[in-house]
Amino acid sequence: MDTSAARRNILARIRSAQGRPTAPTDAERTAADDYIARHPAGPRPELPSTPVELVARFTLETERLSTTVAEVNALTDAPAEAHRYLQSLNLGTDAVAWPSLGDLPWSAAGLDVQLRKPADADLVGITGCFCATAETGSLALLSGPGTPASGALLPQTHIAIVPASRIVAAHEDAFALMRAERGELPRAVNFVSGPSRTGDIEQTIVLGAHGPYRVHVFIVRGA
Numbered sequence: 001m002d003t004s005a006a007r008r009n010i011l012a013r014i015r016s017a018q019g020r021p022t023a024p025t026d027a028e029r030t031a032a033d034d035y036i037a038r039h040p041a042g043p044r045p046e047l048p049s050t051p052v053e054l055v056a057r058f059t060l061e062t063e064r065l066s067t068t069v070a071e072v073n074a075l076t077d078a079p080a081e082a083h084r085y086l087q088s089l090n091l092g093t094d095a096v097a098w099p100s101l102g103d104l105p106w107s108a109a110g111l112d113v114q115l116r117k118p119a120d121a122d123l124v125g126i127t128g129c130f131c132a133t134a135e136t137g138s139l140a141l142l143s144g145p146g147t148p149a150s151g152a153l154l155p156q157t158h159i160a161i162v163p164a165s166r167i168v169a170a171h172e173d174a175f176a177l178m179r180a181e182r183g184e185l186p187r188a189v190n191f192v193s194g195p196s197r198t199g200d201i202e203q204t205i206v207l208g209a210h211g212p213y214r215v216h217v218f219i220v221r222g223a
Contacts, residue, residue, distance in 0.1 A: 055164050058162075058167050060137070062217055065195075066194050067195070071220075072218050073222050078161050082159050083109045085216050091157060093112050095159070096116055097114070098151050099146040101115070101126065101161070102115045125157070127152050132168070140189065141191075142182070142185075143186045143188035153211050158215045158216070195212050195214055
């Protein structure tokens with residue numbers, strides 16, 4: 001159903017109540033286009049700025065969200081860390097991973113990793129991230145052929161690889177990085193902030209209600 005006419009009528013009534021013409025003027029359109037192009041930032045709290053401070057704040061915030069954190073020296077160490085983590089929880093060696101992570105030595109680390117979108121039976125999903133935000137301990141994931149969104153949403157356990165150089169201060173910085181590197185946003189942008197949780201039933205927090213039961217992040221110092 002096309003609701004364009006109804007939307008225009010509602011907006012026209014609002015503008016009329018404000019004492020403005022029912023249709024936007026050229027000056028208003030120019031001002032709006034200028035505002036969007038500039039992306040002015042609103043008030044922000046004091047945030048870390050150095051690489052060491054960003055990693056420290058990100059680690060603190062992720063742990064507050066019930067996410068576990070480890071560090072590795074290089075991206076090629078990620079499979080070994082994933083194997084260690086899975087073995088520590090007796091979660092086996094099977095996993096699905098983003099196709100974009102296909103060059104990592106999964107088999108050499110003792111893991112049976114399938115590079116595809118997860119299915120209902122897949123219990124462990126391994127992803128990277130576009131960037132991460134120190135202020136909230138969140139992962140920013142952009143969907144694409146090699147980075148399916150379901151990799152971080154469907155499996156019970158989500159393992160995320162976070163390059164230290166891709167940790168930014170806040171969400172505003174994450175979106176600025178997206179605009180600078182991608183131009184247009186992809187179909188889905190997901191900010192993952194710890195395991196899925198809900199407090200709908202008697203205000204009792206339950207993990208894994210609508211997504212992963214656990215999230216494990218390892219920060220790659222050399223990436």
